Amino acid sequence: MGEKTCRWGILSTAEIAKKNWASIANSGNGRVVAVASRSVEKAQKFISACQASVPVAHSVDAVGSYEELLSRSDIDAVYVPLPTGIRTEWVVKAAQTGKHVMVEKPCGVTTADVQAMVDACNASKVQFMDGVMFMHSARMDAMRAVLDDGKSVGDIRRIASQFSFCADQSWVESNIRASSQLEPAGCLGDLGWYTIRIILFAMKYEMPVEVRGRILNGVKRADSSDVVPMEFQGEMHFANGVSATFFNSFRTNHQQWAHISGSKGYLAVNDFVLPYYGNEVSFDVGNHNFSADGCYFTMEKFLKTQQVREYSNNAKNAQETALFRNFSELVNTGNRDNFWPEVALKTQRILDAALKSANSGGGAIAP
Amino acid sequence: MGEKTCRWGILSTAEIAKKNWASIANSGNGRVVAVASRSVEKAQKFISACQASVPVAHSVDAVGSYEELLSRSDIDAVYVPLPTGIRTEWVVKAAQTGKHVMVEKPCGVTTADVQAMVDACNASKVQFMDGVMFMHSARMDAMRAVLDDGKSVGDIRRIASQFSFCADQSWVESNIRASSQLEPAGCLGDLGWYTIRIILFAMKYEMPVEVRGRILNGVKRADSSDVVPMEFQGEMHFANGVSATFFNSFRTNHQQWAHISGSKGYLAVNDFVLPYYGNEVSFDVGNHNFSADGCYFTMEKFLKTQQVREYSNNAKNAQETALFRNFSELVNTGNRDNFWPEVALKTQRILDAALKSANSGGGAIAP
Numbered sequence: 001m002g003e004k005t006c007r008w009g010i011l012s013t014a015e016i017a018k019k020n021w022a023s024i025a026n027s028g029n030g031r032v033v034a035v036a037s038r039s040v041e042k043a044q045k046f047i048s049a050c051q052a053s054v055p056v057a058h059s060v061d062a063v064g065s066y067e068e069l070l071s072r073s074d075i076d077a078v079y080v081p082l083p084t085g086i087r088t089e090w091v092v093k094a095a096q097t098g099k100h101v102m103v104e105k106p107c108g109v110t111t112a113d114v115q116a117m118v119d120a121c122n123a124s125k126v127q128f129m130d131g132v133m134f135m136h137s138a139r140m141d142a143m144r145a146v147l148d149d150g151k152s153v154g155d156i157r158r159i160a161s162q163f164s165f166c167a168d169q170s171w172v173e174s175n176i177r178a179s180s181q182l183e184p185a186g187c188l189g190d191l192g193w194y195t196i197r198i199i200l201f202a203m204k205y206e207m208p209v210e211v212r213g214r215i216l217n218g219v220k221r222a223d224s225s226d227v228v229p230m231e232f233q234g235e236m237h238f239a240n241g242v243s244a245t246f247f248n249s250f251r252t253n254h255q256q257w258a259h260i261s262g263s264k265g266y267l268a269v270n271d272f273v274l275p276y277y278g279n280e281v282s283f284d285v286g287n288h289n290f291s292a293d294g295c296y297f298t299m300e301k302f303l304k305t306q307q308v309r310e311y312s313n314n315a316k317n318a319q320e321t322a323l324f325r326n327f328s329e330l331v332n333t334g335n336r337d338n339f340w341p342e343v344a345l346k347t348q349r350i351l352d353a354a355l356k357s358a359n360s361g362g363g364a365i366a367p
Numbered sequence: 368m369g370e371k372t373c374r375w376g377i378l379s380t381a382e383i384a385k386k387n388w389a390s391i392a393n394s395g396n397g398r399v400v401a402v403a404s405r406s407v408e409k410a411q412k413f414i415s416a417c418q419a420s421v422p423v424a425h426s427v428d429a430v431g432s433y434e435e436l437l438s439r440s441d442i443d444a445v446y447v448p449l450p451t452g453i454r455t456e457w458v459v460k461a462a463q464t465g466k467h468v469m470v471e472k473p474c475g476v477t478t479a480d481v482q483a484m485v486d487a488c489n490a491s492k493v494q495f496m497d498g499v500m501f502m503h504s505a506r507m508d509a510m511r512a513v514l515d516d517g518k519s520v521g522d523i524r525r526i527a528s529q530f531s532f533c534a535d536q537s538w539v540e541s542n543i544r545a546s547s548q549l550e551p552a553g554c555l556g557d558l559g560w561y562t563i564r565i566i567l568f569a570m571k572y573e574m575p576v577e578v579r580g581r582i583l584n585g586v587k588r589a590d591s592s593d594v595v596p597m598e599f600q601g602e603m604h605f606a607n608g609v610s611a612t613f614f615n616s617f618r619t620n621h622q623q624w625a626h627i628s629g630s631k632g633y634l635a636v637n638d639f640v641l642p643y644y645g646n647e648v649s650f651d652v653g654n655h656n657f658s659a660d661g662c663y664f665t666m667e668k669f670l671k672t673q674q675v676r677e678y679s680n681n682a683k684n685a686q687e688t689a690l691f692r693n694f695s696e697l698v699n700t701g702n703r704d705n706f707w708p709e710v711a712l713k714t715q716r717i718l719d720a721a722l723k724s725a726n727s728g729g730g731a732i733a734p
Contacts, residue, residue: 015659016664018661018662018664019662019663019664021662022662022663049661050661050662052661053660053661053662053663054661054662154620157531157598157616157618157619158529158531158598158614158616158619160527160529160612160614162525162527162626162628164524164525164628165657166630166631216608216610217608231524231525231608231610233602233610233612235600241583241584243583243598243600243614245527245600245612245614247525247527247612249524249525249628251524251630252524252525252628252629252630253521253628253629253630253631253632253633253654253655254655254656254657254666255628255633255653255655256666257626259529259624261529261531261616261619261620261622262619262620263533263618263619263620264533264620265620266620266622271655271666271668274657274664274666275666276655276666276667276668277665277666277667277668278668286622287620288620288621288622288638288643289621290532290621290641292382293420294385294416294417294419294420294421295385295386295388295389295417295420295421295681296386296389296420296680296681297383297385297386297641297680297681298644298679298680298681299621299623299638299641299642299643299644299679299680300643300644301638301643301644301645312665312666313663313664313665313666314662314663314664314665
């Protein structure tokens with residue numbers, strides 16, 4: 001790890017940025033220099049709330065506009081949790097001022113948005129990465145090893161995933177995730193981004209040849225022009241015959257599972273997005289066996305839980321801390337990793353295809 | 368329970384009939400009188416194998432033809448695990464001779480088959496029932512109570528289910544389940560019957576308004592005229608917006624799970640068809656909670672395993688024993704329960720719709 005410290009700016013005071021204030025504080029190789037909002041007061045209020053929850057020893061500047069933050073020369077990287085509908089503009093501007101950029105998901109409204117962000121980052125030779133925390137968990141390496149060992153799962157046949165939470169009506173009416181201007185992909189953008197990503201992970205980032213989607217439930221707020229998906233199902237089909245199904249919902253209680261089935265067994269993870277509170281993260285591997293002997297037909301259970309020593313959240317080794325540490329490491333060492341813009345683009349292409357399918361009768365779309 | 372004993376005949380010597388030899392032996396209110404095959408030798412071989420595994424004190428007759436067994440007056444009920452493609456003829460004949468009938472699944476090749484069976488049973492005032500063991504587990508009552516309590520799951524939103532096992536190539540080439548003449552629905556008939564049924568159970572046997580299906584993998588044996596599904600995905604959509612997805616495969620290792628998600632939580636059962644070996648059967652209820660406090664975003668796990676005191680198999684209280692005990696009880700008391708033919712017809716209608724959809728581009732079919 002480099003000895004330098006990545007100097008962070010945070011663009012917007014979204015709730016998720018509070019968590020990532022702590023991520024940066026715990027990272028060991030970065031610190032927040034400034035937070036920008038549309039007013040100094042809002043930025044200061046955010047900083048005060050964060051200092052009260054996870055205090056840092058240094059001062060953090062409250063900045064009254066995004067432009068002002070981007071114009072500063074004492075900032076290396078920006079974290080951009082702005083609403084998706086207005087994010088592209090600011091990510092491109094950030095890249096143009098030479099800032100490395102970490103963006104919240106869904107990266108853009110469309111693939112063209114993400115391509116514009118990535119192009120701007122490439123032009124300025126800065127890193128682009130989406131803020132998908134679970135990608136940086138040590139659990140992913142352990143899952144990769146199991147998927148690749150040839151005996152735990154064998155040849156992958158089917159992947160199923162669900163990420164949902166249940167919002168009340170007031171949330172729907174107030175939260176940006178139900179606004180067609182700010183978050184037009186609704187639950188597909190907010191939750192589907194993760195289910196698509198875990199499927200891509202299982203498939204070693206191979207792109208599907210066919211994507212389908214269906215809006216199972218949508219809302220149209222009085223202040224929004226279009227229906228926003230509140231509940232969505234999607235499917236992905238790969239060239240080798242593997243199929244995947246995913247479900248996202250703002251109307252179904254907390255669930256965040258992925259089930260990767262193969263010729264020899266399966267891998268099941270029940271909390272792949274935000275791990276259950278605790279000092280370890282885990283997943284299960286099942287290799288059940290059917291045995292028939294005369295009149296005795298028996299299903300033999302063979303289920304193994306594999307643990308990884310990693311705190312669920314708010315710790316030096318938690319996945320969100322690793323996300324910011326890994327990003328800061330790239331910045332501090334002057335390296336760039338093209339994997340991250342590529343995987344963000346792939347995810348967005350699949351998301352776009354799923355939404356396009358949903359809005360055109362559910363037919364097959366090549367992403 | 369009546370004091371009479373239901374006198375059973377078994378039509379065919381399918382492997383599954385060995386298990387049900389034990390079911391009848393354990394039931395306490397029935398006994399096997401005769402087993403018919405296409406030769407006395409085959410029938411006797413089956414009886415000897417069963418007697419060696421689960422001996423019964425009385426003698427059991429080996430009969431050399433199905434007609435001969437049906438013509439006997441000392442048989443009240445027949446269990447018919449014949450291949451689906453030839454089952455209708457024998458079920459109708461059995462009903463016409465006044466025998467109560469329990470049939471293996473899928474009940475028929477088409478709904479018309481099942482309707483013919485049910486009509487014949489109604490005409491002769493005999494009971495019709497499919498041999499879905501899990502329907503008779505005490506676990507179903509416990510699951511029903513959880514689904515109905517209003518707080519564990521709340522309003523159902525989504526149901527996902529998978530039933531699969533992995534067959535080797537020699538199995539595909541020899542087993543009737545890959546024969547388009549004998550089992551034209553392949554894995555959809557053999558495994559989908561169960562996933563459709565558990566979804567119907569969750570929905571209190573409400574019929575979906577829309578069904579879709581897709582053959583993900585099929586085989587065409589040299590001796591078969593059509594492609595038989597080896598891997599299948601289906602979906603069911605209900606009038607109240609609930610959606611369900613199911614997956615069946617002969618190419619994916621043993622799995623038999625159902626996941627019923629609602630507004631307040633979920634019910635997950637990992638072995639709903641053939642419970643894992645043991646002296647209890649169980650399912651899980653999850654009501655996880657997301658908590659945000661300053662920079663701390665925490666996923667609180669609340670997972671409860673509910674156990675039911677019931678042996679997995681080959682016991683007096685096992686589900687397959689309950690299946691035959693419940694059927695024998697109807698026969699012994701002279702009662703008929705119309706629920707069973709109705710639920711078999713519903714299941715077959717959905718199966719037919721899923722296959723029709725799959726064979727016509729995946730479009731929506733009203734079952």
